[in-house]
Amino acid sequence: MNFLSQYWRKKLIGDIKQQKLLFSALFFLCIFGVGSYVSLTMGYTNLYASLDKIYATTNFADVEVNTHSDIWFNISEIESFSENFSEQNPEIGTIDFRLLATSGYNSSIETKDGLRFQLTAGRAVGFNCSLSQTEMINGFIFANGENSIPDLDNNSILLEAHYARMYDLDVNDSLQTRINGNEFNFTIQGIVYNPESLIVIPSRHDFLPNNRFGIIYLPLKTLQEYTNLTGLANNILVKLADDLPDETRSSIISGFYSELNLYANNSFAPPVFQEYQVSNWALNMDLEEIQKISIVLPILILGVASIAIFITLNRQVQSQRRIIGIASSLGYSPNDILLHYTSYSLILGILGSFVGIVLGIIVSGGITWVYAYFMGFPTIISIELQLGVILSAFFFGVTVTFISGLIPAVKANQMSPREALQGNIKVGKGRFSFIEKLFRIRSFRIRFTIPLRNLFRQRSRTIATIIAISASVMILVVSGAFNDSVNTGISRQFTQTSDYHLTVSYDGFKFADLGLIDDIDFIEQLEGVESVDAVLEIPSIIETSSRKEEALIIAWNSSSPQTHNFQWTSKEDQLLPNDSIILTSGLARTLSSSTGSILSYGYPRIPYISYAFWAANVTWNLWYTFGEDRARNETLSYLENLITQNKERLSFSSNAEEVKFSNADITVTGVSEEIWSTVAYTTVQTLTEAMGIDIFKNSHLDIDLSPYSKLILKVKNPDNLTILENIKTEISSLSEIRSITFGYDFRTSVNLTMAAFNVIVAIFLVFACILAGAAIFTTIHINFQERSRESATMLTLGLSDQEFLFIITIENLSQTIMGILGGILPGLLLADWILSNALRLFYFKIIVSPQTWIILWFGVLLIVLISQIPAIIQGVKMDLAEVTKEISH
């Protein structure tokens, strides 16, 4: 086939050569559009593939079943039950039993003030070390590349890699560990990754990734011994046969679970499927974000590219109408002409897509690697070429450019020779601008009338330019607003709202009259302590008639917390009233509730609520057993005994389904503006009443068994680290303390969580700037070429270079200003949407700082000024004699 006759082929090359810069800009846009699609899509696909690979290597459990907290099962009993079940259900692959215990660690971290010791929370996992690495469910990947589990004696552990990285720990280092109130000095025998902690999130309700949460792995026997739980475990991992359909999978598991609970007297919390396993769930949410961006960003860039190609080719056809005319009168077929002009965009599309794909592949490796590095993945990440992505990128890129070049090409094709041969090209007729008509401006000013008329001369092009600038500005506003809102939100949360310096977490619940009040008394008299609040944190489900949201209810021991200042949007005094709830603003928004709304709340399907139930049962039974007249002290000591001895299997009957609290309805009395979108506040009295565990308090014994999970402390002088460390040391001597966290460490974790987003924001910023630059550059360039004759005329008539520059600049600046104005509102709306919906755990009120506005305006204007430089240089270099005499340019 004669693709293009020689003449047209030469001309095509000539066209491209003649407008190298313009072609490069378009080329660049194509590369960027296609490249961003390829890199992001392959990036997240590779990350998914890496996850799969890691999960396959480590035998990631399909399902996990836990007992309700502080309940254990006898391994040999459940083992025989499982064997029976597996025999009848061959879809069950393997089943492992583990013992999970809460633990705490004392590790040092290097800070600018020297070494600091931190008492951090964690988990000890007792696993069956007689299994080989390949048989084990939720097995390990060793950081040093080892593939077998070393022999572990009574003093050896494997340490989860994130914690090791955080505290700079390595093999043979020792780790001071607390389990069950006892201190151990373990030797680290291996640094390991585990599929259940690729992102370390302690539980669905400790919503932040937390590299300070230490997970250690030790032989089951050792942990049983250290926790006095010989022969017992509390965690079942199930690996199913490969490639089961989802339905079979869930029916097998629900069968397993219901028989198990029947057998074990309802001791087990509902099964957690792999999809909802907290680390995997969080990772998938992240990757979904990247997936969304990988679609939105390329569409935006290619959209701008197609506008630019359309403008360019349209103009080319216009300016070459004489050539087209001559060619068609000489007998070239319309198809030749059509082919010629579509070839231009095809070359652009094919070359751009090709280079975009190549660069995209390279960058995708980078994205995968950087993400994996920051998330702390093991190094077995998988980077593969995805043919599907490459082909679709190519198709996508070529189609978009081809279609945007098609319309001008068809126009050229349909031009009659007579029409084509007309000398002067139409570069937009002069007309009075709308503004002049509106304001009845009659006087002529070179500097303003000309640029103004130019803007209105080819309205569609001006609009296209403005849209392209608006698109960039939109991205800039989103990035800037994101950054400002997050920073302002976080800083306000930690300086004004959360007014604390230390939090102390208990192993489980601490009951008021069973130690908590003593602890508070002890802490309050420590030097430097200003005030102490005790809180009960209960994960719950809050519902309105139309919406439902999982949230953490934080209940305070008094109606006026010392360590928290509610940021009321609709209420003046700081009192937390009883029988009512305060929503954080994000939660209020997701529930579309406000002050005065009535909500109902209850337990979600989560395990560790049972302690409270248990307490309720015990107190209820006590009340019956001893009656009202038994001495208070005697009762207390009985309870205390019961709790220290609770390591035996307790009979426990809770309905594992979601339940509502008995006193389920509650009124919203205020909305506090905070960064959490899944937190609500109330008083302990209100919550315990709702949970039905305030029974004992109502009896004549007046024993307060309200459960608490945390203490929150404010000190007098937070900058005095010595006093702070002292307080910490004193508190760590109390019993059942699991972790002590400094307020600023928590703030650092929040910042770290947001850091990943900030990277994305920065990438977006760069994209936006380039987009704005390319868009402006193409239009300015084309405008300039089309108007070279009139520019030459103006210069010939004696217009100075400065005045000429001024005219061009005014025109471009006005377009830019309109573009900026047009991009601000959609940008703010989009930012608001992202800030309030996309982040799930956080809610940031949209704020754009004056600095950001200034940077935005100046930045965009500067980009425009820079983008017009090549065109202006061209203008100034123009051969006036020639250009003023040319028929067309």
Added chain:
Amino acid sequence: MSGLNLINLENVSKFYTMGEVKVSALSDLSLEIDVGKFVVLIGPSGTGKSTLLNLISAIDTPSKGRILIEGVDISFLTRKQRAQFRRHKIGFIFQFFNLLPTLTAVENVEFGLALVGVTNSSGSISYDSKDIHATALEWLEKVGLTHRVNHFPSQMSGGEQQRVAIARALAKDPPIIIADEPTGNLDYRTGVKILKLMKELNKQTQKTFIIATHNGQLAKIADYVISLQMGGVETYDQIPKEDLDNLIW
């Protein structure tokens, strides 16, 4: 000759280098032009007429020799000075009119005026838009375009556009009017009318007109003819004999 002439060219040459090849567009040309003359520059295509006009109007600089305008050597002016020179000393009339398409007839004239200002009744230079507008209107009247004041170039015929261009060139009161093939893009009758207008304005204003054309017939209406030939140059004064209306070309 003495330096009192309006335009003096002394041994002016212009070369263009196109890659390796050196093209000579004008070689060793000397001539003088007096104030108020209606000069016609004739000669076949490619003999350097446009080149000469470009040199006189400081659009281009000579490769050799000197060009004195009102006694000032313009051969070594900077880009900025040349723009200033063109602004004040030269009125341009182009073959393709070169009106600014976004400006109306009167605004095109105002464009020229705004660059230099107008002399108002008190004799001082004014950049006031009212004064400029008034002067522009006067000039449109002089070229017979009162009915097209607020029309854009796209709404006017070629002849009308060239009239606007003439008004634009003359309104700012420059000593020299340069016109390169001013009738080249007009039909015969219109061309004649335009030439008539220029001739009339030359008489009225006593400005020096230098008009390039490849049509020898036009020499008949010139005060002074510069005939560029492939071989060299020939100049002569001439008393116009023929009536403009009888010109044939």
